[in-house]
Amino acid sequence: MIRSVLYARVSSKEQEQEGFSIPSQLKLLNDYALKNGLKIAREFKDIETAKQAGRENFNLMVDFLRKHPDIKTILCEKTDRLYRNFRDYVTIDDLDLGIHLVKEGEVLSKDSKSHQKFIHGIKVLMAKNYIDNLSEETSKGMLEKAEQGIYPSGAPLGYKNVETKAQGKTMRALELDDLKAPILKQVFLKYAAGEGSIEVLVKWAFEQGLRNRGGGLVGKAALHKILHNRVYCGLFQWKLKVYQGVHPPLISKELFDGVQKRFEDKNRPRKAKKHFAYSGLIFCGKCGCSITAEIKKGKYIYYHCTEYHGKCATPWIKEEALDIQFAQMISQIRIDADLLEPIKEALLSSHKDEFEFHQRSISALLAQRTRLEHRGHQIYKDKLDDKITEDFYNRLREECEQELNQIKDKIARHEEADNNYLQQGVRILELCNKLQSLYLQQTPLERGKLLRHVLQNCVLNDATLCPKWRKPFDLMAKGLSRSNWLPREGSNLGHCGYFLTPITWRVGLSLRHDPTNDFRRRV
Ligand SMILES: [Zn+2]
DSSP: OEEEEEEEETTTGGGGSTTTHHHHHHHHHHHHHHHTTEEEEEEEEEEOSSSSSOOHHHHHHHHHHOOOOOOOOEESSSSHHOSSSSHHHHHHHTTTTEEEETTTTEEEOSOHHHHHHHHHHHHHHHHHHHHHHHHHHHHHHHHHHHHHHOOOOSSOTTTTEEEEEETTEEEEEEEEOHHHHHHHHHHHHHHHOOOTTTHHHHHHHHHOOOOOOSSSOOOOHHHHHHHGGGGGGGGEEEEEEEEEEESOOSSSSHHHHHHHHHHHHTTSSSOOOOOOTTTEEEEEETOBBEEEOOOOOTEEEEEEEEEESSSOOOOOOEHHHHHHHHHHHHTTTTHHHHHHHHHHHHHHHHHHHHHHHEEEEEEEHHHHHHHHHHHHHHHHHHHHHSSSSSSHHHHHHHHHHHHHHEEEEEHHHHHHHHHHHHHHHHHHHHHHHHHHHHHHSOHHHHHHHHHHEEEEEEEEEETTEEEETTTHHHHHHHHHGGGGOOOOOTBBOGGOOOOOOOOEEEEEOOOOGOOHHHHHHHH
């Protein structure tokens, strides 16, 4: 019997909806295991709440699988149950497992065809989108708090969180920490008065007994941040906006401004840090250090090894030279229009159960609509026949219309929900096709941003960039040929044993995969 693990997850939103519950997932997966001769070594379940989005059991499962290398199979209901982001995806991918996505009827492994992996990658992208929406919901709650003047994050050093009751609700609020607050106040005073640098104040505060949450020294960077934090004078910043807090201030606004002024005076002679388009994206192929940029002669941007591990032979390279190489790289990501349809179909079939659910709901709603329309006609007739009064007719008609509008809304929502899933996937695919023209229209800084979406990083070997793509762009950049996309029906050249793969099926422009080259050589 093949040993495997089982993973089930439900989010806070879904708990209220039918069919998403943990027991129903467990039942489905256990039935599947029984039918397919799989033995469940352990079950892992994550139940997310509005407060906690952590995935403790997902991490426990990963640990468990690392400790038991004989277990190579994982059972899960669907793609969006298993991964919440690309990090999860890469983690699972590294474990080299067979993944059974039971509801999608898909079994994935290292040996899967690249089109299968590709569709899987697209689904992971879509699952991520879903999570983004969810986190947006949470930040909405945070914003509401901020608007009421309640500091939305954990207590900063010098404060502690206390629970208070307001209007029958329990609220978290900030209160000054009797031990740390007076020391920090002195730090502000001393810094504003010019009594010592940050280094000196770090030492002084430590001697006075100031410790961080871990019981250690409050270092230079932490103290620097504290001295810049408005929260200590009763304000706070949330999402680029400054709010007046309801918490007690540690220092006056004047003192805070005095501290900021000293920082400004200190920093004035220095130039602002310049951001470069590709910094942080490239690593040195010779020594593994990161590649950094600087301006020469006031206008030329050069990239070079940081030489953090000592002298390095990788030559300096101009930004223009990198521009050309990155643009070439981006041009590799392309999906032929002919491939869009089969991919859409594959996405749709993986989405069959939701699709059927929406279809059922829509037909029920349509029946209801017909009934209501019929009733509308009936009351109109009754009015004409003088069976009902004008007033009564108007009231009935209004009720009827209201109900009808609600139903129309519901139908539209179902249709939208259904389309959204598909459109997300299709949008990703279409974006890939537009990538190159989008890229060329951008400013260098924006190009860098776009690159970070599709590239994990790049290695600079002498003057040549070698990309490490993010999934699933790696598959697109490699080039999917029809031969690993669909069975080669009709393409066999019979007795001579050659086969042709039409160019139209190619994804990408990689020459290595050009089947016409292949064919000519063989002929
Ligand atoms: Zn180097």
